[in-house]
Amino acid sequence: MREEVSYTKKITISAMLVAVAIVINSFRVTVPIGGAPVLTVSFGGPLIKFAGLLFGPMFGGAAGVVVDLVVHFINPMGAYIWELTVVEFIKGASIAILFQVIQKVRFKVFSICYICVCTAAVLFGLVNAIVMNTLPESAYCLMLMSIGRRADYVSYGLAAAGLLGLTPYLLAWIWLRKREARDDGFFKTFMRLLPAVGIPCFILTTVNTFVLRRYGIFTSVPFVAIWIPRMVEELIMVLLNVYMLAALFKIYSIAFKRRG
Numbered sequence: 001m002r003e004e005v006s007y008t009k010k011i012t013i014s015a016m017l018v019a020v021a022i023v024i025n026s027f028r029v030t031v032p033i034g035g036a037p038v039l040t041v042s043f044g045g046p047l048i049k050f051a052g053l054l055f056g057p058m059f060g061g062a063a064g065v066v067v068d069l070v071v072h073f074i075n076p077m078g079a080y081i082w083e084l085t086v087v088e089f090i091k092g093a094s095i096a097i098l099f100q101v102i103q104k105v106r107f108k109v110f111s112i113c114y115i116c117v118c119t120a121a122v123l124f125g126l127v128n129a130i131v132m133n134t135l136p137e138s139a140y141c142l143m144l145m146s147i148g149r150r151a152d153y154v155s156y157g158l159a160a161a162g163l164l165g166l167t168p169y170l171l172a173w174i175w176l177r178k179r180e181a182r183d184d185g186f187f188k189t190f191m192r193l194l195p196a197v198g199i200p201c202f203i204l205t206t207v208n209t210f211v212l213r214r215y216g217i218f219t220s221v222p223f224v225a226i227w228i229p230r231m232v233e234e235l236i237m238v239l240l241n242v243y244m245l246a247a248l249f250k251i252y253s254i255a256f257k258r259r260g
Contacts, residue, residue, distance in 0.1 A: 010059065014051040018063050021047040025071045045237065046244040049197060052096030053245065054252070060092030083211045091204050099196035107188050114195055118165035125159030164202055164231065168194055168239050190246040197245070198238045205234045 021044035048067050052060015068088040072080055102110060131141050132155055144151050172190055209227055213219055 010055045014055060014059050014063055017047040017051045018066050020044070021063070021067050022070050022074075025067060026075050043240075046241045046248060048092060049095050049241065050245060050248050052092045053099055053193075053196075053249075056100075057093035057096040060096040061089040062092070064088035064092035078217070079215075081211065081215060084208060087204050087208055087211070091200050094200040095197055098199065099193065102192045102196055107191070110192065114169065115166070118162045118169070121162030122159050122166065123162075125155050125157065125162060128155035129159065160231075161202070164235060165195070165198065168198060168235060168242075171239065172242075186246055186250060189249050190242055193242045193245050194238070197242050201234055201238055201241075202231065205230055 024044035024047070025042045027042070044067065048063045049060060051063040065085055065088055068085050105113075128144055131138060132144055132151065135141050136145075144154060147154065169191070172194060206227065209223070209230060213223065213226075
């Protein structure tokens with residue numbers, strides 16, 4: 001899927017993707033909750049991620065940084081927070097790295113491993129939650145409770161993480177499975193992109209929430225009341241982003257072949 005292109009061409013294509021992403025992200029929509037801008041919806045994300053998927057993690061990270069900085073200073077939404085720019089770099093780079101790794105795995109093996117890991121997370125989280133609520137005096141429960149306030153992370157949080165992984169995968173399987181006979185490449189690209197995009201986005205959205213609370217944003221409401229709507233929004237955006245990225249891969253492949 002990755003084509004051999006010159007460094008100049010990589011810079012040129014990445015710059016074009018970044019420019020279009022900046023224009024699109026300038027028209028982002030913000031939904032406030034508790035007086036704070038909790039949900040920010042924009043559609044330039046696929047173009048930022050596409051640079052890294054095509055040319056590697058440094059291009060993906062750099063694209064994320066440039067778009068974040070330019071959009072912030074063109075249309076600021078509060079004070080500049082440098083940690084969020086670092087998160088954008090990590091997101092762009094990690095998506096590219098994860099996709100490179102996933103591409104090397106046979107599709108059937110990848111699918112089985114993905115479903116097994118997500119299912120194990122759900123079951124393990126549910127077991128921990130049941131033990132904590134029904135066997136408070138057991139040694140295992142006492143071990144879990146020794147974590148303190150973060151004990152919920154290895155119970156409800158772990159189950160939620162597994163569900164977040166399974167939900168888009170199953171939706172995609174139902175939605176796109178009928179396309180497999182006539183467009184097998186699109187289906188497999190979509191499925192491989194799901195964890196490559198979803199895992200960093202879900203993790204870093206959670207990190208973003210902690211960072212924003214550290215700066216006094218979102219502190220008027222409980223963490224869960226902010227985290228849940230942000231994760232739901234992220235789930236929807238991941239599905240849209242992955243579909244658009246799979247389409248961009250197909251368009252790029254066709255354009256490159258025609259030029260060749």
